[in-house]
Amino acid sequence: MRWRWISLLALCFVLPLHAADLSVDTGHGAHIWTTAQLLSRPDVQNVTIPIDVAFRRTMQYRAVPLAALLSGLEHGERLQFVANDGFSVDLTADAILNHAGAKAWLAIEDPAHPWPALPDNKGDAGPYYVVWTHPAAAGISTEQWPYQLARIQRTQDAATRFPATAPDASLPANSPVRQGYMVFQRTCFACHTLNGQGDAHMGPDLNIPHSPTEYLSDDMLRAFIRNPQSLRRWPEAKMFGFPTQESLSDTDLNALLAYLHYMAQHKAGL
Numbered sequence: 483m484r485w486r487w488i489s490l491l492a493l494c495f496v497l498p499l500h501a502a503d504l505s506v507d508t509g510h511g512a513h514i515w516t517t518a519q520l521l522s523r524p525d526v527q528n529v530t531i532p533i534d535v536a537f538r539r540t541m542q543y544r545a546v547p548l549a550a551l552l553s554g555l556e557h558g559e560r561l562q563f564v565a566n567d568g569f570s571v572d573l574t575a576d577a578i579l580n581h582a583g584a585k586a587w588l589a590i591e592d593p594a595h596p597w598p599a600l601p602d603n604k605g606d607a608g609p610y611y612v613v614w615t616h617p618a619a620a621g622i623s624t625e626q627w628p629y630q631l632a633r634i635q636r637t638q639d640a641a642t643r644f645p646a647t648a649p650d651a652s653l654p655a656n657s658p659v660r661q662g663y664m665v666f667q668r669t670c671f672a673c674h675t676l677n678g679q680g681d682a683h684m685g686p687d688l689n690i691p692h693s694p695t696e697y698l699s700d701d702m703l704r705a706f707i708r709n710p711q712s713l714r715r716w717p718e719a720k721m722f723g724f725p726t727q728e729s730l731s732d733t734d735l736n737a738l739l740a741y742l743h744y745m746a747q748h749k750a751g752l
Contacts, residue, residue: 502609502632504588508554508561509636515551517609520590525550529587531613535627535722536600541613543589548612549578551588552634562637562681563612565630567605570681571672572637573612573626583619586612588631606630624722624729625672640667644679646750647671649741662741665734669724677750685721693746700739707735 504515520526526546534541549555552575559575578586591597591608600607607629614622641648647666649659666676673684688694694703698713706713707730710721724730730738 504610504631505633505635506551507633507635508552508559510554512635517590517593520546520588521592523550526590529589529613529615531615534613535624536604536607536611536629537598538601541597543587543611543613544592545587545589545613548586548588552578555579560637560639562633562635563628563631564633564635564681565628566632567630568683569628569630569672571625571628572640572667577620577622577626580620583616584622585615587615589613600629618728623668624724625669628672640671644676646677646679647745649744650748658737658740659744661734662737662739662744665730665738666741669730669734669738673721676745677748679750688742689745690749693742695739695742695746703739703742704735707738 502517504520506513506515521544523546526544529543529545531541531543533539552561555561555575555578557576557579560572561575561578562570562572564570573586577584589611591610597606597608599605610631611629612627612631614620614627617626637643641663647663649657649663653659670676670688671680671682673682674680675682675687676689678687678690694706698706702713707723708725709723711723724735
């Protein structure tokens with residue numbers, strides 16, 4: 483039996499600990515990519531990210547253009563990015579296929595050269611991480627940089643998939659509540675559910691049993707969204723916050739609060 487334990491111990495040093503598979507399905511069947519396959523692609527290159535969202539400093543990656551992995555993707559479609567830690571975010575095909583400046587890349591963690599740990603004890607970013615060059619050109623928010631990525635799949639819009647999260651259709655198109663719903667999808671839905679609906683499982687539901695607007699003043703809620711540590715000092719917290727106008731403008735923040743106030747009056751099943 484001893485030789486078996488020695489063999490298993492040897493494998494721990496031989497096998498790449500961070501190698502993993504990535505499932506990609508744009509509606510034409512899933513394609514499974516391994517770390518080795520991605521790193522051996524002819525279009526893999528070194529990419530420098532001056533202000534990396536997850537690491538909060540300049541980072542260099544081996545990466546491939548994300549659009550190159552999404553065969554058959556068309557403008558107007560949506561993709562869901564699912565991470566191993568329960569994070570889930572939707573991205574539009576228009577943002578990914580944008581050629582006006584912003585460009586999405588799939589960063590691949592090389593098992594021989596693993597990435598450093600994330601700051602503030604937030605774990606690892608690997609094995610795959612969507613990063614952006616010139617993100618402002620497409621209005622890419624901090625929540626649209628999913629790391630610990632495991633799966634990319636075609637999906638429908640949030641209102642179709644999760645109708646209990648959508649404002650009533652009778653609201654005018656220019657309603658702050660409607661704008662707030664769009665902001666919610668971009669900034670909150672990646673980690674939270676609402677009215678019991680959504681794919682993410684990192685944070686609590688934002689409407690049941692209580693909306694945060696029911697136990698926090700608007701000023702406190704604004705401060706919390708900007709900097710979660712302003713309400714509770716918790717080094718293990720996963721929420722990054724939206725401290726700048728570039729990450730979340732005051733107009734969008736006010737619209738988000740309008741949406742949360744509205745949904746507090748429209749709880750699922752109540």
